[in-house]
Amino acid sequence: MKLTLKIWRQKSANDKGNLVDYKVNDVSPDMSFLEMLDVLNQDLIDKNEEPIAFDHDCREGICGMCSMYINGRAHGPDRSITVCQLHMRSFKDGDTIYIEPWRAKAFPVIKDLIVDRSAFDRIQQAGGFISVNTSGNTQDANATLISKYAADTAMDAATCIGCGACVATCKNSSAMLFVGAKVSQYALLPQGQIEAAERVRNMVAQMDLEGFGNCTNTGACEVECPKGISLENIARMNRELMKANIN
Amino acid sequence: MSGFFKSSIGRKVSMALSAFFLMFFLIIHLAVNITSIFSEAVFNEMSHFMGTNPLVQFALQPVLIFGVVFHFVMGFVLEIRNKKAQGIAYAKNNGAANSTWMSRNMIYSGLVILAFIGLHFIDFWFPEINYKYIAGNPEEPTRYFHELQEKFVPIWRVAAYVLSFILLGLHLAHGFTSAFQSMGITAGRKKTLKTIGIAYSIIIPLGFIIVALFHHLNHH
Numbered sequence: 001m002k003l004t005l006k007i008w009r010q011k012s013a014n015d016k017g018n019l020v021d022y023k024v025n026d027v028s029p030d031m032s033f034l035e036m037l038d039v040l041n042q043d044l045i046d047k048n049e050e051p052i053a054f055d056h057d058c059r060e061g062i063c064g065m066c067s068m069y070i071n072g073r074a075h076g077p078d079r080s081i082t083v084c085q086l087h088m089r090s091f092k093d094g095d096t097i098y099i100e101p102w103r104a105k106a107f108p109v110i111k112d113l114i115v116d117r118s119a120f121d122r123i124q125q126a127g128g129f130i131s132v133n134t135s136g137n138t139q140d141a142n143a144t145l146i147s148k149y150a151a152d153t154a155m156d157a158a159t160c161i162g163c164g165a166c167v168a169t170c171k172n173s174s175a176m177l178f179v180g181a182k183v184s185q186y187a188l189l190p191q192g193q194i195e196a197a198e199r200v201r202n203m204v205a206q207m208d209l210e211g212f213g214n215c216t217n218t219g220a221c222e223v224e225c226p227k228g229i230s231l232e233n234i235a236r237m238n239r240e241l242m243k244a245n246i247n
Numbered sequence: 248m249s250g251f252f253k254s255s256i257g258r259k260v261s262m263a264l265s266a267f268f269l270m271f272f273l274i275i276h277l278a279v280n281i282t283s284i285f286s287e288a289v290f291n292e293m294s295h296f297m298g299t300n301p302l303v304q305f306a307l308q309p310v311l312i313f314g315v316v317f318h319f320v321m322g323f324v325l326e327i328r329n330k331k332a333q334g335i336a337y338a339k340n341n342g343a344a345n346s347t348w349m350s351r352n353m354i355y356s357g358l359v360i361l362a363f364i365g366l367h368f369i370d371f372w373f374p375e376i377n378y379k380y381i382a383g384n385p386e387e388p389t390r391y392f393h394e395l396q397e398k399f400v401p402i403w404r405v406a407a408y409v410l411s412f413i414l415l416g417l418h419l420a421h422g423f424t425s426a427f428q429s430m431g432i433t434a435g436r437k438k439t440l441k442t443i444g445i446a447y448s449i450i451i452p453l454g455f456i457i458v459a460l461f462h463h464l465n466h467h
Contacts, residue, residue, distance in 0.1 A: 006338070019338055072341030103334035171342065171351055172329035176255075204254055213332030214255045214325050216353060217425040223345035232433045238256050239431030245251040 001027040001093040005040070007052055008100045010109050013116075017109065019098070029089035033076060034059060034066065036088055053112040059084040061226065064163030067107075067115050069100040074165035074224040082163065082226045102164050104173035106210045119210040120162050120178060126206035127199035128182045130191050144190050154188040157181045159227040166221035166229075172213030177221040179207050180233035187240050197244035204241055258325060263429035265318040266422055270447070272311060277454045284461050287392045294391035298375065319361055326354045349421040356418035363411035370398055399462035408459045412452035419448035 003024050010017030024040050031039070034056050041051035055065040066083035070076035076086040091097060099113065107115040132138060158181075166177035183200050186192025192199070215234060222231045251257040279297065283290040297303050342351050349356070371394075378384050399405055423444035 008338075069337055069340075072337065072339040073344055077344075098337075098339040100337055100339070103337055105332050105334050107334070109334075169345060171333075171346075173332040173334070174255075174329075204256055208255050211332055212255075213329035214258060215429075216325070216329070216350065217421070217428045218346040218350035220342070220345040231428065235428055235431045235433045237431075238260065238429060241251070241254070241256045242260065242431060245257075 001029065001088060001091065001095075003027055003036075003091065003094075004096040006096060006098045007113070008109075009052070009112055010101075011111065013108055013110055019100075027088050029087065031088045032059070032084050033068075033070070033086040033088065034084050053110075053114050055114050056084065061085045062161055064161030064226075067102045067117070067164055067168065068113055069098075069102060069168055071098050074102075074169040075163075075226055079223070080226055080228055082161075085226075102168035104164075104167050104212070106173065106175070106212050107164060107167060115164070117162070117164050119212070120164065120175070122210065123175070123179060123203055123206045124162075124182065127195070127202040128186075130186060130195060132191075141191075146189060150188045154185050157184040157188070157229065157233055160185075160225075160229050161227060163226060165224045165226060167212065169220045169224040170213065170215075171218060171220070172216055174215045174221075175207050175210070175212040176215040176234045176237065177225060177229055177231070179203055180235075180237040181229045183237040183240055184233040187236060196240060197247060200237060200240040200244050204237070258321060259429040262318065262321050262325070263426040265314050265321070266426040268314045269318060270419070270423065270426075272314070273451050277451055277458075280458045281454055283392060283395055283458060290395070291389050291391050295386075295388040298379070298391070299386065315364065319357070322354065322357055347421060349417045350425070353418060353421060356414045359411055359414040360418060363407070363415075366404075366407060366411075370404075396462050396466040399459055400466065402463070405459050405463045409456050412455050415455075416448050416452035419451065420445065423447055 005022040005024060006019045007022060008017060009020045022040060024036065024043075027036055027039070034054075037052060037054060044051045055067055057063040057065045061082045061084060064082065066075070068075065068083050070083070070086070075081055075083050077090050078086055101107075101109050101113045102115045102117075106119045107117055110116050160178060160181035162178060164178070167173055167175050183203060186199060187196055217231070217234075219231055222229065252261055279290070279293045282293055399408075424441055427440060
């Protein structure tokens with residue numbers, strides 16, 4: 001396949017940046033999208049040009065690093081995948097593909113397609129944990145009985161990889177699917193109950209402080225989430241915050 | 248608790264609460280309007296009650312005005328804050344791939360509804376307040392039906408009403424279930440409530456449109 005790529009190039013956080021056109025030839029439909037970029041980068045290196053900076057780590061859909069907005073959608077055209085799981089067979093010979101970094105004030109671009117997602121880390125640090133003794137005498141988790149429903153629903157929420165596709169695709173740059181998943185993960189389990197009120201208050205306060213927008217329930221995040229995190233997690237977070245303020 | 252309503256989620260909840268109130272009001276308003284199709288006397292009687300009852304006039308009416316103003320002001324506040332949260336616009340963005348047009352354009356359907364409320368106030372509310380409280384005219388319990396008929400004679404006004412109610416329908420098509428979701432009621436995602444939401448967003452605007460068209464076609 002022959003493709004035209006329109007890729008966002010930005011030298012640094014302070015640089016203005018712009019879209020640059022690249023031609024790639026001999027793209028195999030079996031390549032992953034990241035492998036296609038590897039080929040392009042090798043070509044740029046051979047020509048003594050600056051390769052395109054993009055985040056990637058596991059290349060098996062669990063690290064959530066590949067923050068690329070491809071042809072107008074987070075992680076490209078297919079559902080429930082990250083960019084490493086997107087294959088070139090999803091495109092046609094002669095296609096023009098737009099590749100842009102996540103866009104949100106809270107996710108500033110560091111370089112090219114790499115964005116700073118440390119806002120998510122700070123939200124986690126504000127309450128996305130349980131305080132347990134880790135000195136080696138931790139109680140066996142299986143000693144506390146949990147319903148199958150609670151275990152499964154908490155696990156579904158815990159599959160969030162913090163990739164930021166929810167923020168990138170949201171017209172309001174809202175982080176509520178991410179925060180909803182993290183709040184739910186603990187709210188559903190008995191171990192998370194003790195700090196539940198404090199947790200949701202602190203995480204939502206940090207989310208607001210980071211400058212994410214407000215959810216208007218468009219549901220775009222749920223569609224684009226590579227892990228299929230449900231909007232019900234946002235509803236649960238809303239309930240948790242109301243509960244925390246009433247008690 | 249005041250801190251709650253300053254948080255992003257608190258603002259969502261307050262939008263939803265005012266939306267519930269306004270959606271309930273729409274049912275009452277339509278119920279009164281629809282009587283004008285069947286009986287001039289009943290319509291006049293209900294309008295007279297609404298226009299003269301002290302509880303409606305001095306308790307419910309201010310609450311309603313507050314509800315409307317609050318919903319709009321908070322809507323604008325959220326829109327401005329959300330605009331601020333966005334980075335540079337994407338060169339290519341395919342919003343239709345993951346969300347409905349209604350959900351992405353609530354501010355625009357809302358602005359049309361706001362313009363309509365402006366027209367509605369000029370048409371009915373200001374003359375009504377002037378008639379009763381400023382000019383101090385004597386009560387005339389049979390005047391309402393004729394006033395209504397006169398308003399729907401010009402085709403431009405009927406067209407503006409129809410267009411506004413179509414936009415209201417689109418606003419409600421997203422807003423109904425969205426309000427439940429904001430309140431943390433996940434039943435909003437279940438089929439029954441979605442069906443009720445779609446039915447509500449069609450029946451209510453259609454009812455108002457039918458009233459406007461009926462009087463336009465039956466009175467020249």
